[in-house]
């Protein structure tokens with residue numbers, strides 16, 4: 093049967109040409125998939141990335157972390173102190189700031205540590221002037237633009253409050269622009285700097301019912317790529333993190349798994365893979381956790397973007413239903 097088909101194709105030059113072309117394209121596609129997977133494995137397990145010494149670790153340089161009193165941001169502050177940076181932490185809550193300062197001192201008594209209280213959703217010009225004056229006094233070589241807020245639960249755009257929409261835009265976009273604009277001139281002047289921007293998988297696969305959060309992270313992705321290209325010749329590295337889920341207050345996930353690391357596992361991996369793309373195909377972007385990298389690879393290689401978008405819609409419709417039911421039950425119990 094197969095032999096007959098082969099002879100029929102060989103006898104017809106156009107069919108034979110077509111078959112060769114299809115085989116060639118198929119092999120190219122498969123080859124691209126396999127190469128992507130191999131490079132992912134190399135990056136995650138073997139590629140050491142850039143050393144933090146290049147950015148001033150152990151040389152009296154400062155790392156600035158926004159949203160540093162909880163979750164991923166707090167872990168960045170602790171790990172950067174552990175790796176011999178002085179650390180400036182910024183967040184809203186003074187008691188939480190005090191507590192993290194103490195934790196940093198315990199982790200590395202030799203690191204200098206400062207705190208600055210700021211609500212990035214409602215900053216005043218005077219507060220930014222004060223922060224700029226403080227930053228200008230320090231040798232800032234690492235900026236972790238970590239602070240981020242999302243919707244309280246999946247919600248259709250037309251039902252979201254104007255207040256929450258403004259908060260997401262101010263915290264996730266404006267704060268990142270303002271912080272970077274204040275710090276990047278001194279990094280350029282020394283030809284030395286690392287800017288880590290907290291992105292999210294919701295930028296890779298747009299997420300209905302979290303549309304403003306998703307859009308804000310798409311901004312972070314696009315802006316980070318453009319900025320990364322602008323700054324690479326000036327000795328300043330931009331690293332956009334394409335993060336899937338991490339255990340935290342924001343994700344409302346308490347248990348870690350293969351796909352969901354704890355902040356300490358996540359941040360340790362990020363800091364040991366600077367400049368390494370992991371599973372991401374997007375310039376200046378990294379997903380250094382195996383589970384996240386495989387998710388990136390799967391989205392790149394299987395099904396259409398529309399498929400993933402509609403999958404996300406169904407997923408978040410279900411999450412909303414469950415969250416509403418939980419809220420209803422809680423209200424009844426109260």
Ligand SMILES: NC(=O)c1ccc[n+]([C@@H]2O[C@H](COP(=O)([O-])OP(=O)(O)OC[C@H]3O[C@@H](n4cnc5c(N)ncnc54)[C@H](OP(=O)(O)O)[C@@H]3O)[C@@H](O)[C@H]2O)c1
Pocket residue numbers: 158159160161162163164165166182183184185188210211212213214238239240241263290291292293335336337338339340341342343
């Ligand atoms: N966790 C995940 O699964 C996940 C996934 C993808 C991306 N990300 C991104 O990772 C980043 C960190 O997320 P996370 O899960 O670690 O969050 P988190 O646990 O909720 O911590 C948020 C931090 O930001 C501070 N913060 C919140 N609103 C603020 C405001 N208006 N002004 C100043 N500080 C504020 C909080 O402290 P105070 O309340 O004391 O101010 C806290 O220190 C975010 O950009 C998020 O979008 C997280």
